Amino acid sequence: MEAQHKAEIALNMQLDTNAEHIVLYTNTPQGLDPNQIYLQGRHLAGTKTQAGLGDDGQNRLNGLFRIFLWYPKNDRSFGQYEAHLEAGDLINAFKRGTYLTYDGVVVRCESAQRTTDIDIDSWYVVPVEVTWFAYAEN
Numbered sequence: 001m002e003a004q005h006k007a008e009i010a011l012n013m014q015l016d017t018n019a020e021h022i023v024l025y026t027n028t029p030q031g032l033d034p035n036q037i038y039l040q041g042r043h044l045a046g047t048k049t050q051a052g053l054g055d056d057g058q059n060r061l062n063g064l065f066r067i068f069l070w071y072p073k074n075d076r077s078f079g080q081y082e083a084h085l086e087a088g089d090l091i092n093a094f095k096r097g098t099y100l101t102y103d104g105v106v107v108r109c110e111s112a113q114r115t116t117d118i119d120i121d122s123w124y125v126v127p128v129e130v131t132w133f134a135y136a137e138n
Contacts, residue, residue, distance in 0.1 A: 003105050003136030004061055008043045010102035011065045011094075011132065015041050018093040020086060034122055040068040051135055058135045065094075065130040070123050080117070083126040087114045094130040107134045 016023055021037040032038065046062035067090055071083045094112040101107070110131040118125040 001103065003059070003134065004045065004048070004063070006102045006105040006136075007061055007063065007107045007132070007134045008065075010100040010105065010107045011043070011130070012041055013102065014093060014098075014100050015039065015065075015067060015090075018090060020089070034072050036072070038070040040070060042066045042068070050138075052138075056138060059138055061134045061136060063132050065132060067128040067130070069126040069128070071126070073119075073122050073124050080124065083117075083124060084114070087126045087128050090128050094128075105134055105136055107132050 012025065019039050021039055024038055024040045025042075042065075044064040044066065046064060048059050048061050050057055051060040052058040069083050069086055069090075091112040091114065094109045096109060096111050098109040099106055100109070110133060112128060112130045115127045115129055118127065
């Protein structure tokens with residue numbers, strides 16, 4: 001299994017461990033229960049660069065893990081305040097300096113932050129972005 005994939009599994013496991021709601025690893029939720037809160041994890045592949053000397057030197061993997069918190073607009077018990085609180089909990093789970101490991105690949109989170117909220121149809125969406133890096137054998 002490629003190191004990039006192992007790094008993504010480590011990040012997914014951290015999300016699964018810290019999520020308060022159903023986690024989706026698919027495209028934008030459609031046809032789902034409009035009264036349910038969902039989290040969506042999306043990986044954007046980053047760069048792989050040489051980090052060591054010679055053909056056997058390590059590679060540095062860089063990536064971006066985006067987590068979308070999908071809150072329904074039609075229920076007053078869910079709202080911007082609750083979405084931002086949950087985003088804060090996720091930011092804490094992926095804060096700078098967090099180490100995650102899967103099958104020999106160690107991922108280090110560089111930063112975690114909330115970005116601009118989005119209104120999509122009947123959903124209020126709060127994105128959280130996690131930048132990370134890992135070192136792996138060539």
